[in-house]
Amino acid sequence: MLDKGFLDKLKGIVGDENCRTDTAERYCYAFDGGIHRAMPDAVVRPQTTQQISDMVKLANEYKVPIIPRGAGTALCGHSVAISGGVSVDLQGMNKIKEIHVEDLYVVVEPGVIYDQLNAALAEKKFFFPPDPGSAEACTIGGMAACNASGMRAIKYGATREYVLGLEVVMPTGEIVEMGSRTIKDSSGYQFAKFMLGSEGTLGIITEITLRVIPKPKKNAVAVAAFNKLEEAGQGVSNIIGYPVLPSGIELMDDVCIKAVNQATNLGLPEVEALLLIEVDGHPEAVKEDIEKVAEICKSSGATSVEYTDDEKRKVELRKGRKSMIPALSRYKPEWAAVILADDMAVPISKIPQTVKAFHEIADKHGIIVATYGHAADGNLHTKVLMDPLDPEHWKHGEQATAEIFEAVHNVGGTTTGEHGTGITKAPYMRAERKSLIEFMKKIKRTLDPNNIMNPNKMMDWEEGIITHLRYPVNIGGGTDPKNPEGKKSGGSD
Amino acid sequence: METKALDKYKKEMVTCTLCGFCKSVCPVFEHKGWDSSVARGRILLAYGLLTGEIEADDSVVDRIFHCPTCNDCYRRCPSKIKTVEIVEAARKDLRAAGLSLPKHETMIKNILEYGNPYGETENRLEKLDLKPHPAKLGYFIGCTSAYRVETNKAVISILEKLGEDFTILDEVCCGSPMKRVGGSDDEQLQVVNHNLDEIKKLGIENLIFTCAGCFKMFKLDYPELIGELGFKPMHFLEYLAEKDLKFKPYPHKVTYHDPCHLGRHAGVYDAPRKILEKIPEIEFQEMEKNREFATCCGGGGGLRIAFPETSGEIAGERIKNAEFAEVITTPCPFCVVNLNTGKELVGSKIEVKDMIELIDELLE
Incomplete structure (x- = not known):
């Protein structure tokens, strides 16, 4: 419960109409796209950087946690108010402030939606490439805070490759400008880059300057079917090593293929692995590259390869990939796709053995792990299919998740490629980055002495992951499903 | 509170991945902007009522009823969650508990x-x-x-x-x-x-x-x-x-509004266009969002009667999308009424024309 004096002052800063403490709002902001939930004590929608700065100073005075939030599409509890406090919804700060394609940059507020920015840039034949799966809903501020990326990372990189400058309200309320508007910048510490991936623990991003690039003129898509996962993996390595630099290679394992066939009439070949490969660029280069991709796939063992640059056919070929998530979520009547181990990255050549290891771990625990992902950059996405209302499934899900990340770390992989850490991946990031955890904590304590900025996340999350669950299931030692507040005690330490 | 109607949607609500894609299409969210004012929020609130995690206080009742049931969220949903059915079930349970809106x-x-x-x-x-x-x-x-x-x-x-x-x-x-x-x-x-x-x-x-x-x-x-x-x-x-209709010429720029309950809910898209094509000299142009992608007029689902301000704002937005035309036509009388409200709100000169009346005027 917030101190009345604090709440009155908070309303004074953002305005009554931009501050809510009712049940409906607090409950809806208790969730993001992941498995955890905990209610904030208030939700605010600030309109200016100055309001945010004033609010953060006030929160320091009263030691109230502040949880920055974009569209709430994160998958690991990043914006879940695990210690209560004020959820700061930045969706209302959604202006594209400046577009300067001739200087290769744009300046935006944090609440601008990725797709809306690209729609504005498309008019000038430019784009901001990272292309996360949540492109139509996620915000640029959230992408920067989590260093998000997507299908095109192999060729175009992640958000960090495009952030030139940031304006940030630091945990003690100062407004700091980081980076610049220039393509090159060696002036001092590269703090704008440092903030990427901080997930709201080191400040609130209030303005982003992004590098943008011209849109490729054409693209083409190939679909290749492989009887052996290893052959698909070899195909990916052969394409990249040739070298052809695709704009994306998507992998679907046999579980994903079965799920799509079960849910649609697409009739995908029932093989161990499918690759969906996209190339883009100058029309002549695209033609040459896609033909070469098809040839490499065949020589790598593909049983069938189809490729096209026809717009209609490209849409049809992408249908399988697009229908996969709904197909998986309804794979078995009482099961659902649960966000547990979902976003690891491994060296590209290790993909086949890693996927096989996932299947063995799933079989051992009586759950299903469906794997797809951005094969060209080694970033795998898994959907754990289980009954989210069965406590036994959660216990096995947790054990399987630990084993999956152990397998990932054993081949030199990392815990998260593009979704971030939050709560759900915290134990595995801690296991992976042992030498870094204390250093991260020191930085956090220095910049945020009252520990108010999205506290108890990443390196500071010391519990397991099967806790504070959003599902109505009571697991021994877990959250009482009748406790909607679901809070961890204390916001400041 | 008893949740007899919501009980059958428990699995449906758990299957929702909370991806938030409904934010890109919900007309109420476009105007309100808070996360409780979108299909994902309504599903969460319904889910909270089902599990007993939250009480059905005024804020919860307000948000559950703040929806025109236009079904665009279902159209966009990657997991095909039956969002409108869940909202209607929640309303049924709220009403059974005596928590309806006076209007x-x-x-x-x-x-x-x-x-x-x-x-x-x-x-x-x-x-x-x-x-x-x-x-x-x-x-x-x-x-x-x-x-x-x-x-x-x-x-x-x-x-x-x-x-x-x-x-x-x-x-x-x-x-x-x-x-x-x-x-x-x-x-x-x-x-x-x-x-x-x-x-x-x-x-x-x-x-x-x-x-x-x-x-x-x-x-x-x-x-x-x-x-x-x-x-x-x-x-x-x-x-x-299906009839062999002969029309008088209609030399005007016309666009068509797909009513949600006719289009997205009942799947009727071709018939109105087939008829408009038969009118001589008509200059027909689709709105950017048409057929299954059409945005709502804001009138349905009890929104117009209970929340006229929200309903009118949504209608005004739809009118603004149509302003390249002289006439916006639609066959649903309820849409006609609400689009006219929107027209007044945004001060548009476009004519909102009942398509059945247009057909009658032009039919020889």
Whole structure:
């Protein structure tokens, strides 16, 4: 419960109409796209950087946690108010402030939606490439805070490759400008880059300057079917090593293929692995590259390869990939796709053995792990299919998740490629980055002495992951499903 | 609070991945901006009611009822969560617990007492001076057409020009307004059974509608309540699209608004376009968002009566999308009424034209 004096002052800063403490709002902001939930004590929608700065100073005075939030599409509890406090919804700060394609940059507020920015840039034949799966809903501020990326990372990189400058309200309320508007910048510490991936623990991003690039003129898509996962993996390595630099290679394992066939009439070949490969660029280069991709796939063992640059056919070929998530979520009547181990990255050549290891771990625990992902950059996405209302499934899900990340770390992989850490991946990031955890904590304590900025996340999350669950299931030692507040005690330490 | 209606959607709500893609299409979210004002939020609130995690206080009731049931969220949902069904189930449970909105309660009371949501006391057939007779083709007038606009005259005129033997019936409200805002099965069955008896009495085989809400109710909700209908509900435009119609020229730039309950809910997209194509000299242009992607007029789901401000803002936005045209036409009288509200709000010069009236004016 917030101190009345604090709440009155908070309303004074953002305005009554931009501050809510009712049940409906607090409950809806208790969730993001992941498995955890905990209610904030208030939700605010600030309109200016100055309001945010004033609010953060006030929160320091009263030691109230502040949880920055974009569209709430994160998958690991990043914006879940695990210690209560004020959820700061930045969706209302959604202006594209400046577009300067001739200087290769744009300046935006944090609440601008990725797709809306690209729609504005498309008019000038430019784009901001990272292309996360949540492109139509996620915000640029959230992408920067989590260093998000997507299908095109192999060729175009992640958000960090495009952030030139940031304006940030630091945990003690100062407004700091980081980076610049220039393509090159060696002036001092590269703090704008440092903030990427901080997930709201080191400040609130209030303005982003992004590098943008011209849109490729054409693209083409190939679909290749492989009887052996290893052959698909070899195909990916052969394409990249040739070298052809695709704009994306998507992998679907046999579980994903079965799920799509079960849910649609697409009739995908029932093989161990499918690759969906996209190339883009100058029309002549695209033609040459896609033909070469098809040839490499065949020589790598593909049983069938189809490729096209026809717009209609490209849409049809992408249908399988697009229908996969709904197909998986309804794979078995009482099961659902649960966000547990979902976003690891491994060296590209290790993909086949890693996927096989996932299947063995799933079989051992009586759950299903469906794997797809951005094969060209080694970033795998898994959907754990289980009954989210069965406590036994959660216990096995947790054990399987630990084993999956152990397998990932054993081949030199990392815990998260593009979704971030939050709560759900915290134990595995801690296991992976042992030498870094204390250093991260020191930085956090220095910049945020009252520990108010999205506290108890990443390196500071010391519990397991099967806790504070959003599902109505009571697991021994877990959250009482009748406790909607679901809070961890204390916001400041 | 008991959650009898929501119980059957437990798995559906757990299956929602909370991806938030519904934010890109929800017309209420576009105007409100808070996370409780979008399908994902409504599903969470319904889920909180089901699990008992939250109390149904005023804020929860407000958000659950703040939805036009336009179904664009379902269209966009990657997991195909039955969002509108969940919202309607939540409303049913809230209402059973005595937590309805006063304006909706009055509407339901009016339907049960007077046979229409407006509380009009005059029998619609006496008002319109019409008498039923046995015929294979029936016309279900609908409450808005009977009491608020004059679409009925256009329908009758068109059918007479075509030389059809048709009948109206001694109808009462189809029940759609009740169903959308949480009317119980018993309440719905009172009007459903009355209408079905009248249809049976007259030997109707094909029943035509102009109101998208009435049509959706008969086509999709009546079978849910009582099983097979024994007659075929058709939207009037589906009926007309199959006819050899000859029109006078109409040299105007026209666009078409797809009513949500006719388009996304009932799947009727081609018939209106097929008819508009037949009009000489018409300059027809689609709005950017059309067919299954069409945005809502904001009138449905009990939104217009309970939250006129939100409903009007949504209608105004739809009008702004159409301003490249001289005329925006749509066959649903309820959409016509709400789009006119939007037109006034944004001060647009566009003409909002009932498509049935347009057809009648141009039909030779």
